[in-house]
Amino acid sequence: MPVRVQTADFDAGREIAALRSGDPRVGAVASFIGTVRDVNEASPVSAMTLEHYPGMTEKALATIVAEARARFDILDALVIHRVGDLRPTDQIVLVAVTSAHRGDAFDACRFIMDYLKTRAPFWKKERTADGTRWVDARASDETAAAQWERDR
Template sequence: MHHIRVQCEAFDIAAEQAALWQGRPQVGAVVTFTGLTRDINEDKAVRRLVLEHYPGMTEKALVALAVEAAGRWHLEGVRLIHRVGTLTPQDPIVFVGVAARHRGEAFEGCQFLIDALKTRVPFWKKEAREDGEHWVGTRASDAAAARRWERRDD
């Protein structure tokens, strides 16, 4: 079961988490990640963040990640929600939730999804900071995190 949404509206973290396990007695573990909009980047205060995406392409990339994760780990469910539009500090921006029979697969699946999402899904971020508006690129640390999940033919 994969549930993918890209939306402007806020989401209810507890409701999204509960949807992963309620009525599904085979689920033994739920791992979630919620990303929040920060108030600082590169030592500059951030007043707001504007997220843009390519409708259709973004959802397709998120579905592909969910399918890949489910193929690598025995997952009972995946929920990916990413907000777009204008956000302010402390606004939830992304929710990644994974349900599995066992915790190890849930943890790995969730970590893979957020690491891959940061580098493989087309979102564009522009920050309004004290020194003006700036587009935000992929961080080297995000790229390094995503590389550890790359499959290698050994």
């Protein structure tokens, strides 16, 4: 499965090894790992809960990966996104892409992350000293995703 939503942690090394396993066409692997920070908008964050919309989230991620395959010359791609309770330093998301050359691997990895940030139904709720709060969407994420529309 190129797309997984799970509560369990992941081992990026093992996932990448499996992704490129035995494929001699692969000359480049690009990957991105997002992790939980202990601060957001200047206030300390002690924990967060990640929520998704089962069914739609997996479908949205699969659509993003399919679009990356159509736009870039890549061999394979993997997205793992965690949900549930997470703490600072925990891993949240892994995107890994294989291709013959680094250009398409880098571009496709960034494209998948940029689209995931603005199109995949996930929501973060943070716990701070003042209680819990739903995280606000960032305009900079929309700007990053919009860049790919201009570059089409």
